[in-house]
Amino acid sequence: MPFTTIIREVEKLFQKKKPEVTANRRNEIVHLKEKLKEFNIQFSNLVDQSSAEERLNLVNIGKSLAQNDAWMNELFIARKLPVDQLLNSHKEISRKLLDDHYQFIISIALIFNGPFPCLKEYIQVSL
Numbered sequence: 001m002p003f004t005t006i007i008r009e010v011e012k013l014f015q016k017k018k019p020e021v022t023a024n025r026r027n028e029i030v031h032l033k034e035k036l037k038e039f040n041i042q043f044s045n046l047v048d049q050s051s052a053e054e055r056l057n058l059v060n061i062g063k064s065l066a067q068n069d070a071w072m073n074e075l076f077i078a079r080k081l082p083v084d085q086l087l088n089s090h091k092e093i094s095r096k097l098l099d100d101h102y103q104f105i106i107s108i109a110l111i112f113n114g115p116f117p118c119l120k121e122y123i124q125v126s127l
Helices: 003-037 052-067 069-078 083-089 095-100 102-113 117-126
Strands: none
Touching: 003 102, 003 117, 052 069, 052 083, 052 095, 052 102, 069 083, 069 102, 083 095, 095 102, 102 117
């Protein structure tokens, strides 16, 4: 089989998958938007003016929150960040950082703790 035929077949395969991926991504965004409403967070509030290094730090904080069941339970029950626990486990961060970026951190935690594979992949690739 000539190389150009292989390329065309691969392109067809990706074209078939693309609408499905787009639909999945759209569904994930709608689902996340509903979850964020529970915390009074809107997408427009998530526009971040921080540096790339600070964003990476915030994503890591959100990931560690998502991986800790006790912290996530506290987040879902109290509807706020478990600030003291995060400060104890992340010595390099300040209370001010958590206060300034709590909506972003909660959003990242919800994504990494929930059924959002497309959004997780997007975040990991964009860092």
